[in-house]
Amino acid sequence: MAVAIVALLFLTLAGALTIPFAFESPSMWYKFGMEKVSLRTGKILGLTAGLLILLQLPLAGRLKFLDRIFSLPGLIRQHRMHAWAIVILALVHPLCVLLPEGKLIVPLEMRYWPEWIGVGLLVVILSQFVVSQWRQSMGIAFHTWMWFHRIAGLLIASLLIVHVLYVSETFTDQGPPRLAVFIAAGIFLMFWLWIRSSWPRVRYKPYVVTRIQSTGADCTCVELTPSQQPPFAYIPGQFAYVSFRSASVSKEPHAFTLSSTPSRPDGLQFTIRASGDWTHTVGDLSIGDRAFIQGPFGRFSHLYTDPDRELIMIAGGIGITPMLSMLRFMADHGDPRPVTLIWRNRSKENVVFADEMADLAAKLTGLRMIPIFTRNAEGGSGPADWIAIRWILCSVIAVAARRSFYAAHHR
Ligand SMILES: Cc1cc2nc3c(=O)[nH]c(=O)nc-3n(C[C@H](O)[C@H](O)[C@H](O)COP(=O)(O)OP(=O)(O)OC[C@H]3O[C@@H](n4cnc5c(N)ncnc54)[C@H](O)[C@@H]3O)c2cc1C
Numbered sequence: 001m002a003v004a005i006v007a008l009l010f011l012t013l014a015g016a017l018t019i020p021f022a023f024e025s026p027s028m029w030y031k032f033g034m035e036k037v038s039l040r041t042g043k044i045l046g047l048t049a050g051l052l053i054l055l056q057l058p059l060a061g062r063l064k065f066l067d068r069i070f071s072l073p074g075l076i077r078q079h080r081m082h083a084w085a086i087v088i089l090a091l092v093h094p095l096c097v098l099l100p101e102g103k104l105i106v107p108l109e110m111r112y113w114p115e116w117i118g119v120g121l122l123v124v125i126l127s128q129f130v131v132s133q134w135r136q137s138m139g140i141a142f143h144t145w146m147w148f149h150r151i152a153g154l155l156i157a158s159l160l161i162v163h164v165l166y167v168s169e170t171f172t173d174q175g176p177p178r179l180a181v182f183i184a185a186g187i188f189l190m191f192w193l194w195i196r197s198s199w200p201r202v203r204y205k206p207y208v209v210t211r212i213q214s215t216g217a218d219c220t221c222v223e224l225t226p227s228q229q230p231p232f233a234y235i236p237g238q239f240a241y242v243s244f245r246s247a248s249v250s251k252e253p254h255a256f257t258l259s260s261t262p263s264r265p266d267g268l269q270f271t272i273r274a275s276g277d278w279t280h281t282v283g284d285l286s287i288g289d290r291a292f293i294q295g296p297f298g299r300f301s302h303l304y305t306d307p308d309r310e311l312i313m314i315a316g317g318i319g320i321t322p323m324l325s326m327l328r329f330m331a332d333h334g335d336p337r338p339v340t341l342i343w344r345n346r347s348k349e350n351v352v353f354a355d356e357m358a359d360l361a362a363k364l365t366g367l368r369m370i371p372i373f374t375r376n377a378e379g380g381s382g383p384a385d386w387i388a389i390r391w392i393l394c395s396v397i398a399v400a401a402r403r404s405f406y407a408a409h410h411r
Helices: 002-022 033-060 064-070 072-101 110-133 142-167 176-196 198-202 279-284 317-332 354-363 383-409
Strands: 207-214 219-226 239-245 254-257 268-273 290-297 311-316 339-345 367-373
Touching (some): 002 033, 002 064, 002 176, 033 072, 072 110, 142 176, 176 198, 268 317, 317 339
Parallel strands (some): 339 367
Antiparallel strands (some): 207 219, 219 268, 239 254
């Protein structure tokens, strides 16, 4: 399926790139040599940037069917990488198109309005890119940035479609290129409507906070039970976006791993470390507060690995939550496979579910835990971090050596 989707994308791109060859605009008829090459290259770059821009909505839109194939974190990584490509293409495109015309600045005349739309588009793309890359240094909160990011994304797509439809005779005349733009805009609109309706759909399935418990330093474990609907279907290691309706916690959705296991379907559990303004308020939730969950997402699960192979899990602090879910699941299923868990925490006080982890180590015969603490006895960090890094490296090398030994002797 993944291959089919990627192939379809490349075919669409190839189809789009034939347009500057098969449907030359009159401006191209009177250009020769390098000027023609430059103009055509500019159009190719512009069309590639345009397709990439429209692709960002399904990439970052938290679509479940794409998550199952590619995994949402992988799609978000692609989205971040595409941003660089879009910026470079969008900067080079006007240079290639304008240089053969002998100008570098669009004249301030009414007839050039589609070009000015293009200038506006470039400004919004660059602002979107700069703010996204340097949001934290600019002191912009994630949820404020996300709100503007979505509006700017929609503005970029709208400006792009108007720009393409009116900037060149290739697209202003009725014909296959214009039709292709309308089809692309229609598909984009369908994705947008589907994504926009995802939270209203989620609201039909409310959850209720049934337990709030402190675990480890700065950590709150929140348990949720479905109101009326059947249990939430997920696999260990997956995450979801959670939004609470509470007097003390704002309702913006945040991503958290389900630290519970689907083998105990009575409720869902999220283990949340206070790391910023929103997570610091989670401890103020009350029993009976409502919650909505969008997901599950992700393919980070032992269920996607070969059941006969040893697992090596490396976790830092609260990053243990997916492993906790997997270990609980494995313990409930009496999974005997060898597991090495390297878990780094600042100090013993930071360890979440310390007693349960000890129980899991007793139940799972194949589990070997390597705890690492980066704070030294006096509470300072310093050399202890280096000790931890050396420990992690030595452990990974030891486990890898053991795996290759087993692989060689069990062939
Ligand atoms: C897939 C995934 C699984 C996670 N699982 C856990 C977990 O099990 N336990 C846990 O304690 N933390 C988990 N986190 C981290 C958690 O999402 C952030 O710590 C939390 O959203 C921080 O919010 P804040 O406003 O308190 O902090 P801030 O200081 O405002 O934000 C810190 C960082 O968190 C991210 N973030 C902030 N708001 C959001 C948001 N609305 N949506 C998505 N990301 C946001 C941004 O990268 C931001 O830079 C997970 C994150 C991801 C992506």
